[in-house]
Amino acid sequence: xxSVTQLGSHVSVSEGALVLLRCNYSSSVPxxxxxxxxxxxxxxxxxxxxxxxxxxxxxxxxFEAEFKKSxxxxxxxxxxxxxxxxxxxxxxxxxxxxxxxxxxxxGTKLQVIP
Amino acid sequence: xxxxxxxxxxxVAKRGQDVALRCDPISGHVSLFWYQxxxxxxxxxxxYFQNEAQLDKSGLPSDRFFAERPEGSxxxxxxxxxxxxxxxxxxxxxxxxxxxxxxxxxxxxxxxRLTVL
Numbered sequence: 001x002x003s004v005t006q007l008g009s010h011v012s013v014s015e016g017a018l019v020l021l022r023c024n025y026s027s028s029v030p031x032x033x034x035x036x037x038x039x040x041x042x043x044x045x046x047x048x049x050x051x052x053x054x055x056x057x058x059x060x061x062x063f064e065a066e067f068k069k070s071x072x073x074x075x076x077x078x079x080x081x082x083x084x085x086x087x088x089x090x091x092x093x094x095x096x097x098x099x100x101x102x103x104x105x106x107g108t109k110l111q112v113i114p
Numbered sequence: 115x116x117x118x119x120x121x122x123x124x125x126v127a128k129r130g131q132d133v134a135l136r137c138d139p140i141s142g143h144v145s146l147f148w149y150q151x152x153x154x155x156x157x158x159x160x161x162y163f164q165n166e167a168q169l170d171k172s173g174l175p176s177d178r179f180f181a182e183r184p185e186g187s188x189x190x191x192x193x194x195x196x197x198x199x200x201x202x203x204x205x206x207x208x209x210x211x212x213x214x215x216x217x218x219x220x221x222x223x224x225x226x227r228l229t230v231l
Binding site: 009036041042043044045046049090092101102103104105106107 | 118147149154155156157158159162170205207219220221222223224225
């Protein structure tokens with residue numbers, strides 16, 4: 001069974017500071033990994049995905065994530081936080097076979113302090 | 115429309131009532147997924163369709179939950195005899211194969227917030 005663990009249900013950063021949201025995965029097969037963002041009363045939007053092509057994945061809005069197999073991690077980072085980044089972020093995993101049944105983490109709410 | 119749409123956006127039901135939630139996927143998307151997102155939790159998989167075929171319904175929590183996609187486009191999630199624990203946001207997603215990355219990207223609708231009183 002595959003799963004993801006997001007460390008920290010709430011993270012606060014100052015505007016302009018580094019954003020680091022942590023995600024560790026568990027999978028018995030090479031995983032596909034995703035980060036989604038959810039703004040209030042909206043659906044999930046894909047930020048980026050890892051599909052084994054490159055370990056450093058760049059996504060939208062200046063976010064990126066690095067796949068580290070030795071640490072089973074896929075942390076999300078952004079060098080400088082904007083107020084508009086305040087949202088809930090979900091890490092997710094799926095296996096590489098068949099259709100993409102995705103297992104989500106419990107989410108991390110990012111607060112950006114002006 | 116350009117994205118996945120869901121209706122209604124909000125639904126209040128009395129315990130015991132039946133509800134039907136609609137999902138309009140992106141045109142041409144073969145795959146369609148339903149997820150349940152309880153307050154403060156991540157989405158949890160309910161069921162998956164490929165065209166009109168329901169290939170996986172392992173996430174449906176009970177036989178009160180039923181989903182269909184009869185013509186391979188619009189899908190309906192039906193919940194019979196609703197219970198308070200059914201209160202959640204129900205998300206629909208559709209996807210299209212990405213040949214380059216060999217993985218699908220799921221596009222999510224805004225969800226239907228169901229409150230059972």
